[in-house]
Amino acid sequence: MSTSVTYLFDPLCGWCYGASPLVQKLGQHSGINLTLAPTGLFADGGRRMDAAFAEFAWSNDQRIAQLTGQRFTEAYRQNVLGRHGSSFDSAAMTLALTAVSLTEPQRERDVLKALQEARYVEGLDTGSVQVVGGLLRSLCLDAAADRLAAADADLMERHAARLGQARRLMRTLGAQGVPALVVHRASGDRLLGGQTLYGDVDSLIGQIVAG
Template sequence: MSTTVTYLFDPLCGWCYGASPVVQKLGQQSAFTLELAPTGLFAGGGRTMDADFAAYAWSNDLRIAKLTGQRFTEAYRQNVLGRHGSRFDSATATLALAAVALTEPARELETLKVLQEARYVQGLDTCDTTVVGQLLRDQGLTDAAHRLAAADAELLAANAARIGQAQALMRTFGVQGVPALVVTDAHGRRLLRGNALYGDVDQLLGDIAGAWASQ
């Protein structure tokens, strides 16, 4: 049986952005298949940015930057966290990833990185459909951009199915937050918690391969 590594994440999760360098390396491996599983953790709910939430997010971001070396720029702090009253909702970015999965699935992981860096480095509002659509077009993902703008029934159903499957995995393993990995292989399924994505890549690859004792 081949090995599949399912990556539980949300495109607005700062810790998931912190894990991005390791996740990108996982996507380059030929020994297993990396499957993206957006959880919808920050999709919907009507949350908006305010001073308290912005301060909480920035303090978290500083911790992530210190641990991982990932950049959280002043442009992000001013134009995203500083836009009080703007939406904090990953629904658009999550739907965009579903559109890429339907049109050019091999580029979904790359697109996640583009969306994350657009927010945390460029300071763009990736909760905005127009902004996300332009990011897709800039990457040559024209079909995905069209699908996102139209949001047809097939795309909405695919997106809902992906989120449902991810949330079912979270319930199965008692996962409360993201990022996290679920490894499926000949030995069954096991959870690797998010902190595995901030350590030694070779050790993580060994764990995925079963060289370390599974949980």
């Protein structure tokens, strides 16, 4: 019997990008049923990129790179962090993931990885609905791209419910931020903090199945 695990994250979170390799392996494990739960932590916050925030982000990104081996390219530094006045907003990516979850749910984990790499490796503006929609189409996810562009009532309702559920989980379990995992068992839910997502997958599986 597989163990149900929920992954709490925001696609704009650098530490979540750092956790991506382990999340991908976890999702491929036959004994784990992994559900993605975007929290909307950086969605619709109104924050704008400026020189001070860009410097802070780049310094943080270097720590993540050293710990996880994930790439933060010069294209990202110049075209994303260097684009002062642009919005720091995960709303488009988060809504796109919900659209994928409604159209081709089996591909959502791969889309998350593609969105993160589009920002941190390719240096694309993933705060733009048009850019994110184009990325979905490049992945042959036209139905999801159409729904993202239309932002239809059903999509928005399901999206709000999804974020609400993730945020309730965070509050109930006292999660201080993302990334984090929630292990679901008959005896109750258990929170595993982000530090568990930067080691090896066998150690993580051990922590999930323990207790």
